[in-house]
Amino acid sequence: MGRKPCCEKVGLKRGPWTIDEDNKLMNFILNNGIHCWRLVPTLAGLMRCGKSCRLRWINYLRPDLKRGAFSEVEEDQLIQLHARLGNRWSRIAAHFPGRTDNEIKNHWNTRIKKKLKLLGLDPSTHKPITQYPKSFDMEAEPIAESSCSLREQENNFNVVTFDKQQQQIEETLGLQKKQDQDFHELHSNESRVNLSHGYEVLWETMDVGSELYPTITNPSKSNGYSLSFSLDVSLNQSMDEPSSLQENSRQRWVDNVDSVLPWDGFLTIEDILSFGKLPVN
């Protein structure tokens, strides 16, 4: 007997989520918490399957999500973790508060893989590639024909590709700046921030302080906006603070949310926050 599908797919909506659907899902979860994903679409009035709702919440709507480009430190950490753990994205994501496994997987497949190849490393084994990658400019320097040792050849190869990589990084940074500018233009568009209104109202009812605030971040292609909370910012930026202070900020936020939202019988906000593996000392 085979496994049954997670839901009846007949009549269910697929594809990109609309702002209205996001609102419904977010309002439902904020008011009721997460108990059973299969029931969520029915109770929230969505024509989606539970799996789809779960994915949307985890990868996009979750309050503690961190958006934006990966920093160099994060990329280095990602490469090291991948060398240790392989394609176990959820395990890797556990080391990046606010990042989802999907986001990390996509970043790996679209950026890091290329970066490693440019450095002459095999993305799956993390070991030096002994042959030139196809993308390598064979007319640049005839290193392979030289009489130097393999190690020297690898070093020479890396110097050449490092320059290329530096160039790429500079180009990327320029592009990033442009994207940020575009985003700030988008931010001024009222229609894009409807979804944030609910959170803002929620925030206004709480004395959360300046270290925690909702932000609109890089727009997604599917529906043109993205909502994110900078909860992680307060925790990450206050690394110099004593851990008790960090925990104090976090606990205040948790207490405030718990006092406003009815979590009875469902996951508490503590549980939801733990999706992001926030540091608790």
Added chain:
DNA sequence: AACACCCGCAACCGCACTATA
């Protein structure tokens, strides 16, 4: 301007794993 191609990312799919009856 129009078209083709490339790339990044959100979303989907199907299998695996765990809990429970």
Added chain:
DNA sequence: GTATAGTGCGGTTGCGGGTGT
């Protein structure tokens, strides 16, 4: 021990924007 439900996970797909011709 077995069947089933619920959820997690990793691979893959396809849309849409950007870029090149």
